[in-house]
Structures are given as C-alpha cells and as structure tokens.
Amino acid sequence: RALKNFEGGLLIVGTTQAGKGVMLNFIMTQAILRGDAVIFIDPKGSDRMYKAFCRACEKADRGKPLRFHPGNRSKTDGIRFDVTAVFSTGAQIATRVMSVVPGEDNVFKQFAWSCIKTFADAMIELGEKPSLKSLSQNINKGIEDLLRALILQAVKQHADTDWREQAEYFLPARRENCTDAIHELNVLVSWYENVLPTYLHTMVVGECLKIFHHSKEHYSKITATLMPIFAMLTSGPLEESLSPDPSDASDKRPIWDMESLVKCKGVLYVNLDSLSDSMIASAVGSMLLSDLTAYAGKRYNLGLNDVRISLYVDEASNVINQPLIELLNKGAEGGVYTTIAIQTVPDLAHRLGSVHAARMVLGNCNNLIALRCKDRETQDFVTETFGKTYIHNVDTTLSTHADTHLGMPSFKGGASHKRTAVREEIIPSEYLGKLPNAQFFASLGGGHLMKGRVPVIIDDEEN
Structure with a gap:
C-alpha cells in the first residue's frame, strides 16, 4: 500500500548539503533490496553515492552494479549502452535524438525530426540497424546512397529488362558535367517516378525522394545545424559508448540496452560528469531518458508489468526533457516509478524556459519531500503544496472590582473568553529555511502530511 502512493512520482527539493543525497541513498537502497530494476542518473557524479550503490547491491546479493560514464576511454571498465537498440519505427529514434535539443517545437525542430526519421526508416528498410554514428554519417553524406539502394531493391523485384530505356525516355539530355554516379541515380529516380506503378510505391522511398528534390541550399542549412547535435x-x-560495435574485439566492455537491463533486473549507475562538460552530460542524460520512455511505452502496449523499474534523477534540472515529463505523468503505466531531486524551482524554470513550464512539471509529482530550502520561490511552492489550516486563538480576560462606598464593602469579578480562527499555512515558509540537515516535511499520496528525519545508513566497516 505504501509503494502504491509513489506511482505518481516523487519530488525531492532541498538546497546544497541539506540531505538530498542521504534521502536518495535511503530510498534507492530499499529499491535494490526489493529487487527492482534500478537506474540512477547522477549529473555531477558522486563517488560516495556509487559506493552506496555497491554496498546496497552487496547486501542484496545482486553483484556489482553496472556503471556508465560518457567520458570513459577505457575499453575494459564500465559498460557500453546502445540507446537506439529498442525501437519500433524510425520516428522513435528521431524523437530520441531531438529530445537533446532544448526549447519548444519550431519549424527547424520539425524539419530536423522529419529528416532523422527518413534516414532511420531508410536504413531499417535496407536491413541496417540505425545507430547514432551511422545516422550521423548518412545525414552528413546525403540521401543519395540510401535512395539508390532502396530503388535498386525495387528494380530487382519489379523492373522489366528494358527498364533503363523506359526511364531515360523521361530524362532530359545528359549534361556534360553530369558524372556517371549522378546520371545513374537520375535514371533510377526517373524509373521509380515515371515507370513503376504508383501502387508499388512505398512511403519510405517517397520520403527519401522529398529530401532528394528538396532545395539543396535549404537542406544544407538544416543539416549544418543538425550535425552539432x-x-x-x-x-x-x-x-x-553510445553506438557500440559488437564486432569490435578490442573493446571488452559489455553492451547493454534498456530492454536487457530491465529484463535482468539490473542496477545501473550513470555518472554524467556534468562538472567537466555540462553540455555533453545534458545530451547523454536526455538520450537515456528518451530511451527509457520509449521502452516504457512498449511495456505498456504489451501489458508487461512484471518488473518494477525505479528511476532516480539527481539534479533533474540538468537533464529534464519532454520524455522525463512523460515518465512523471504516465510512467507508472509502464512500470516506471520516477523520483527526481532538484535544488530550487528557478533552476528548473531556467532549464525549461519559464516558471509556468517548471510548475507544470512539478504538478506531475504526486509526492513531495522538502528538505531545507533557502530561496523564497521554492519555499512558496512547498507551502502551497502543504496547504493551509485554521489556527485558533483564545483571548481570556479576568477582572475584579472592590467598592467601599457608604462603609459597605463590595467586591465584583468577571471573566470573558474570545475565540478567533485565522487561516495560515500549515508549514510557514521561514521554517523551511531553518530545517537541520536530513530533516524534512513530506506530503505523500492521499494527502498524508508528515515531519521526519532521514535515517543515515552507515556501513559497519565505517564505524
């Protein structure tokens, strides 16, 4: 019943050194001991947290946790992770790549998404598995090679013996500066568009032809902006590391993907090393979250809820993207239970572009644990979440009076009570800034409010 409350996502807020790491260590250890598939994304990379991971896995007899580091140059330590292994269509791969680009949708992002999707679909149609590396190489070269291979497939299946003569009939006279390769491709395109019956046309080739006929100048501008991604x-x-080659015998690191990780109930620690390169850290984190979101959708469609996936994202403002928002909103349907930790609400607003967008994300978290918070905007968010209550005040007045008029003393006394009620915050803002380390206020699913302290797990060897 207690775990059921956390299906709606858990948000942990707290300033630096307030105890977020201790809290994450505590709940992550429980997930490992339960036997969940655990994924911990740590942008800054804490050696203390990784050691806690190792201790928890040792206590649970689950072996050494998997470790991924984007800057790892060793071919024997850590793992390689294929972020494009799990997909159904090229559109999913395109969405995964474009999740790296921050900001809202615009014309560029839509065209770039369509471009990546077309290349991915073409590679899938040709029996090639798209990877980040192969997609980059093909987009950089252009659509011509893939288009040529696709149409040649159709020629082998449907063309007559005189197909070349039929195709050249629709072509203008060959120019002097036209190379044999360009002329051959023009002949293939002419045959496909003018000779092959339309009912034999495919959507994949049609999308490739759109790029082929597109303005070369405009296409080069789009790809020039896309290639940095x-x-x-x-x-x-x-x-x-992200586009592993299984045939590379020199690289001894095992290759994992999201599906195999979950099926094996693996424990993965991702050290993004954002202090060294925040841009690469953000991109890699976004890709991994997009990959997990796609796999969660697959699990939901297939009705797979046999494995509980516990996802923990520390410093979430560094890697927040639309897929992570989807996981917070609907991830429990695919068996993903998400916990995110942030320092302040403005950090999230800066990443997403507005306070409104940040509030939308925070609204998807059904549970809140608030450690010490120093900035006013975060304090206001927490106090709003906890709500208000009536504070009752009782004023009591006592009075006495003595009178000796006419020699006859008399005494009088009186008492009055006045009760008033004022609606105030349950947790005043200033109290949040004075919480000791590892102490917190919490609002859990079902409106349960509590005040607590995180137990500090100390290994016996450290005593």
Whole structure:
C-alpha cells in the first residue's frame, strides 16, 4: 500500500548539503533490496553515492552494479549502452535524438525530426540497424546512397529488362558535367517516378525522394545545424559508448540496452560528469531518458508489468526533457516509478524556459519531500503544496472590582473568553529555511502530511 502512493512520482527539493543525497541513498537502497530494476542518473557524479550503490547491491546479493560514464576511454571498465537498440519505427529514434535539443517545437525542430526519421526508416528498410554514428554519417553524406539502394531493391523485384530505356525516355539530355554516379541515380529516380506503378510505391522511398528534390541550399542549412547535435553524441569516447560495435574485439566492455537491463533486473549507475562538460552530460542524460520512455511505452502496449523499474534523477534540472515529463505523468503505466531531486524551482524554470513550464512539471509529482530550502520561490511552492489550516486563538480576560462606598464593602469579578480562527499555512515558509540537515516535511499520496528525519545508513566497516 505504501509503494502504491509513489506511482505518481516523487519530488525531492532541498538546497546544497541539506540531505538530498542521504534521502536518495535511503530510498534507492530499499529499491535494490526489493529487487527492482534500478537506474540512477547522477549529473555531477558522486563517488560516495556509487559506493552506496555497491554496498546496497552487496547486501542484496545482486553483484556489482553496472556503471556508465560518457567520458570513459577505457575499453575494459564500465559498460557500453546502445540507446537506439529498442525501437519500433524510425520516428522513435528521431524523437530520441531531438529530445537533446532544448526549447519548444519550431519549424527547424520539425524539419530536423522529419529528416532523422527518413534516414532511420531508410536504413531499417535496407536491413541496417540505425545507430547514432551511422545516422550521423548518412545525414552528413546525403540521401543519395540510401535512395539508390532502396530503388535498386525495387528494380530487382519489379523492373522489366528494358527498364533503363523506359526511364531515360523521361530524362532530359545528359549534361556534360553530369558524372556517371549522378546520371545513374537520375535514371533510377526517373524509373521509380515515371515507370513503376504508383501502387508499388512505398512511403519510405517517397520520403527519401522529398529530401532528394528538396532545395539543396535549404537542406544544407538544416543539416549544418543538425550535425552539432550528433557531434555531441558521437564525439570522443561516446562514439563507442553510445553506438557500440559488437564486432569490435578490442573493446571488452559489455553492451547493454534498456530492454536487457530491465529484463535482468539490473542496477545501473550513470555518472554524467556534468562538472567537466555540462553540455555533453545534458545530451547523454536526455538520450537515456528518451530511451527509457520509449521502452516504457512498449511495456505498456504489451501489458508487461512484471518488473518494477525505479528511476532516480539527481539534479533533474540538468537533464529534464519532454520524455522525463512523460515518465512523471504516465510512467507508472509502464512500470516506471520516477523520483527526481532538484535544488530550487528557478533552476528548473531556467532549464525549461519559464516558471509556468517548471510548475507544470512539478504538478506531475504526486509526492513531495522538502528538505531545507533557502530561496523564497521554492519555499512558496512547498507551502502551497502543504496547504493551509485554521489556527485558533483564545483571548481570556479576568477582572475584579472592590467598592467601599457608604462603609459597605463590595467586591465584583468577571471573566470573558474570545475565540478567533485565522487561516495560515500549515508549514510557514521561514521554517523551511531553518530545517537541520536530513530533516524534512513530506506530503505523500492521499494527502498524508508528515515531519521526519532521514535515517543515515552507515556501513559497519565505517564505524
């Protein structure tokens, strides 16, 4: 029953050194001992948290946790993670890549998404598995090679022996500067568009032809803006870490993907190392969250809820994206129970572009644990969440009077009570700024309010 309350997501807020790490360690340890599949995304990378991971796995007899680091150049330590292994269509891969781009949708993002989707669908149609590396290479080269291979497939299946003559009939005279490769592609395109019956046309080839006929100048501008995104995800060690090659015998690191991780009830610690490179950390974190969201959707569609997935995102303002918002909103339907930790509401607003967007995200968290908060905006959010109550005041007045008029003393006395009620916050804002380390106020599912202190887990060897 207690775990049921956390299906709506858990938000932990607290300033630096207020106890967020202690709280995450406490609830993460419980998840490992329960046997959940556990994913911990740590933007800054805490060696203390990783050691806590290892201790919890040892206590639960679950072996050593998996560890992923975007800057890892070792070919023997850590793991490689294929972020494009789980997909149904090219659209899912395109959404995964574009989740790295912050901000709201615009014309550029829509065209870039369509471009990635087309290349991914073309590769899938040709029997190739799209990866970040192969997508980057193909988009950089252009659509011509993929389009040529796709139409050649159709030629082998449907073309007559004189198909070339039929196609050239619709072509203008060959120009002198036209190379053999360009002329061959023009012949294939002419045959597909003018000779092959339309009922044999496919949507994948049609989308490729749109790019082929698109303005080369405009397409180059789009790809020139798109390539830095792929550069972030395929540069340096990430080329092998996020786009692993199973045939590379020199790399001894195991290859994992989201589906195999969950099925094996794995425990994964992701050190994004944002202090060294915040941009790469944000991109990698967004990709992993997008991958998990896609897999959660697959689990929901197949009705798979056999494994509970506990996701923990520390410093969530560094990696927050639309897929993470979807996980907070609907992830429990796919078996994903999400916990995010932030320092302040303005941090989240800065990442998302507005306070309204930040409030929308926070509104998707059904549970709140508030440690010490110093800034007023975060304090106001917490006090609003806890609500108000009536504070009753009772004023009591006592009076006495003595009179000796006419030699006859008399005494009088009286008492009055006045009761008033004022509606005030249950937790005043100033109290949030004075909480000792590891102490918190909490509002849990069903409106249960509590005040508590996080138990500090100390390993026997540290005593």
